[in-house]
Amino acid sequence: MDALTDILNTLRMSSSLYFRTNLTAPWGVEVPAKGAVARFHIVIRGNCWLQVGDETEWTPMANGDLVIVPHGTSHRLVNEKTTEARPLDDVLQEVGFTGSGPLVYGGGGAGCTLVCGELAFDALGVHPLLENLPGKLYVSGDTSYNAKWLDSAIGFIGHEAAKLDPGAHAIICRLSEIILIQVIRTYLATSKEIVPFLSAFTSSRIGKVLSAIHAEPAEDWTVERLGQMANMSRSSFSNHFAELVGMSPLQYIIFVRLQLASRLLIETSKPLINIAENIGYRSEAAFSQVFKRQYGIRPGEFRRSHTRIVS
Template sequence: MRMDVLTDLLHRARASTALVRQLIQRPPWSVTYADAPPLTVLTTLGGHASIRLDGSGAEPVHLAAGDIALVTGGGRHTIADDPGTERQFTIRGGRKYLANGQPAAGHPNLAPRTYGDGLPGATTMLRAAYELHGDVGDRLLALLPPLAVVPAGPRTSAALDLLAAEVSRDEPGQDAVLTRVLDLVLVLALRAWCAESAMPPAWYRALSDPAVGEALRLLHTDPARRWTVAGLGTEIGLSRAAFAARFTALVGEPPLTYLTGWRMTLAADLLRDTEKTVAAVAGEVGYADAFAFSVAFKRARGASPSAWRRSLPR
């Protein structure tokens, strides 16, 4: 199966929805998330809100209706109706606490996955917490800053309208529906941020170049193939020298350096998730020689494959 880079990262990271909640609350309100997952998707379905990364020193960011915020790295953050609203509640370990640290009663349950007061003038917020897998998940998160905001737009609004219509329903298969709609929102938000950001990932910019974009797709479609710079150039119709120069200029590193980094990412997840031998992992990521693979892996991760595997938490 042929894959572009973003599709491959999302597929291999196996993003899964850990939590989906809707809050419909009249101002003033404020909620702090003390131990967020690696990736949180927040969107304002109605009204407006603000989001602040606590302890970062950055100013709060305003969220208008239809805006989508992506929070990475598991950082403590606060959402509120207004930046000046005092902290009211903190969510820690899945439990709700008052500002003084005492346990608090939960918000009234208005509908499945929906909490708050539901009164006129309320803000409607939706929060989805994603767990991403392994080194590929880390590579996906590295695309984003700690807080990325995607302004409302026609391409995301349709998905958000569908999400708003589905989130409070309680019908057979509802979790599957929500998971797929949220995945759609996440992909659209990632794509929009990469396209509009002043500092998108180099490889994302490179995808718009027909030759280099095709080379990246080839490397992700078959990373274990015994690629050479000349062979890649031939596949896309460029000379070896012209292809190498073009790829390096657009992606920021030579083709085989990029390939090695991607292979080491895949190898790390194979070592983490399977009981395959080092030799089997080496073969799966394109190394006929386990010794050469071990040398490359140690250079990338600071430990041999066997030692790195033993160091993982059990």
């Protein structure tokens, strides 16, 4: 398994469709901030403007454009930059929106149709991959974005949102998750700046090491051994890894191990010693010490504070 696949699986995404809109000018909506989510908006028809968080810049959006706000930051969508953006909750209350059918709102002028939704991440899935994404990921509908499949996916979402036949929400949610993954992949491939953690995926040497760590987190990894895998000296590898990942190699190994441990504690009933061995620790005491240093509580306390044990 490659590192990116393992990380995305660890994030435990779950998506939901907010609504399809029938907005007519003048209109403006402010979407409130929300933690551990990525919100998306797809323009199916018409034009609008987007402003995220404290940015002064406005982003124009038109047919086929897609924007993802990966950190759940508050943002504004308006027909014109001069239009006031009203809080979303106020708009929903004013029009009596119940969650079924399109959100119809505005002054009766030029129309704009959006499909809006969010992808939630498990709170335990906090990862530098997400933390270091930019404030917005914007995809223009009139440019080639890696493959024509994105146009097809967005068109399919628009079709399903318009009809809302049985199963439409499930289709939209699955496609939204796939689109987010593809947009992240393409951002990683096209970003020209050195971005903490994200830039590690542009290095074939460090990327190879990351994949090895994620594939075998319990392996008895050493900096020397990982450096050899990257075909670099120990010091050069350690410095380069820390520069790109934002952690030393050993710190990242511990990070990956403890993320896996937290999942096993919540989602299984495995004894602590078995979990310790699964992630590379020979004793429950050693595992408990490292886990408490990271999470502030011991593994047993962590398990008792979560109730999603399934097997």
